Amino acid sequence: MKLLQAQTTQDGSAKLLSMKARPMTGVDEETAVNALKECVQSLPTPAREVWGALSTGEMLTRYFTLPSEDLDELKAMALYQLDGTLPYPIQECVTSVKPLGPAGEATRVLVAVVHRPNVERLIRICQRAGLTLTGIVASSEAIGCWHRACWPSVQGSSPAGWLVADITREGLDLGVWVNGSLIYMRHVLGAVGTAEDLTTRFQETLQAYSKEQVGPPVEQVTISGGSKGFEFIPLERLESNLGLPIHRVDPQSSPFKGAFSAISQALSPEVSFSELLGVVCAPRLLEIDLLPVESRQEQARQVLFRELRRTALLVSLSMALFLVWVGVEMGGTWWQLRRAQDQINLLEPQAARVKAIAASIQSVERARQDYAFQVELLGNCTKHLLPGMTLQFLGLEADQAVTLRGTAPDLTVLTQYAAALREEPVWKEVDLRSAKSQREGGSSATDFELVLQPKSPRTR
């Protein structure tokens, strides 16, 4: 059981955090779960994405030339072609279809097929160990990614046809890359004993690749594996046997040199992490996706429910906060209202006293004005008295009407007096109530009574 943890950044660079390998005493699921749990518990940080690698040995590959450009159509056609050519029903398989080369009337596609129980077993083991798989990749493709990342720039651009090989105790994982894309993969079981043995396996692979006619001839070979696996292999002899240049992918000269060398000291030199390192190198470039659609749907459903739960929680929290805020505001309003009412109760008697003072001032001033007006009325009555006229009675009534009783020499004088009064702006009406002429001795006199209605001071 091998587990590697890396931290990748937006710009594509990666930093290795941990590389763990645990020997498994058996091949049953329980043992695998326990071994994985052990590895997971020793990880420095929780993982955000989890990628699984399936050995190429667990896969079947088929090539078809199909008349379509549409990927969905290509997939449907490929599955139709596959039906009946596999050792198990297509319904029991997980498939990944990858177009090779340009799409057109004859599109060449690679179909990777895995028996569904194998994939489900991997998913189950991961789930029981607390990991949810983001994707499952083929080990050959991951190894190719790793070799591509390690291709030294001093040797120029990577060759067009390229055989990548990873040597492990279980056997060889092989793949052919053309223009940065995996077009052929193969797994050879059994440990590699000698250089001749390795040469034979390479030659068989190259012949099988050539027979499939899926790409250009191989120009370069790169090999990787546990550091112990290389000790006995003389690369020069291998090169001369194969007639191809061979480059060894050395972890010590890789882009992860610093991190890898620090960690690799703690590892068994027999263990190869090439496939896992390949996943770290370019997880986004991996095109063979073996995670079943149902698992993706289940993951999407879980993510949706998680988001919904989070949203509901956020909405509830926001509502609760809002209601608390409203409650606090309402409480504050109630408290302020109560204080204001207390203040009103306290201030009202004091303000009423002040209002009474203001009212008394107003009352006195109005009384003064009225009084002055009344005095003016009385003065106005006597101001226009003509010679020979006398007043016997001058009365100011409650409605401010003035009653005048007096004597005038004759009616002409009385009329002149009344006319003079009417000219005055203070009077609204000048009414003659009575006029009676009397003759006593040689002189005559007219007794009269006038009622004068003054104008209001404001309308004058």
Place this chain on the structure above:
Amino acid sequence: MKPNRSLTNLGIALGWGLFVIVGVRLVDSGFGFWKKQRETLSQAQEQVKRLQGWLDVEKPLRERQGEVCGSLGRVSGTDLSWAAVQGLQKVAQEQGVSVTQLQPSRTSGQGPEVLHLDTRIEGRLEQVSGLVQRLPEFLPGIRLDSVQFVPQGGNRIQALLRLSLSLLEH
């Protein structure tokens, strides 16, 4: 879909609908109550401000009352009759007019208590006239309800005055 499943879904939908309607009504009425409370608070605060404004002008108003009302502003209750009689006598003395009759009476309705003074005075025309003119100086707020001037022969005159005076402060 089985019938019991449909009924369950219908029940859930109705429950949610009822919950939403009741919730919206509750929130709506809560906000309505709060809005009303805030309006009441605003009115109360304005009233406090107005009352505070009255208290702020208390001092200048008292000073003004002192100027306008004089000693009569501090008179209360039964002292009003005596204050009025004293004021009338004082101005009569100053004008050289004799007060021949003085009849105070009181009325009190819903407003402040009012003192009525039926007064008969005699003197020369200018003396009586001067008394009538100067009365407000000695008795601030006095009102002339009615007056009759009756010549007495020569330059003398008799005046029947009905005056009224009310308490300025309670």
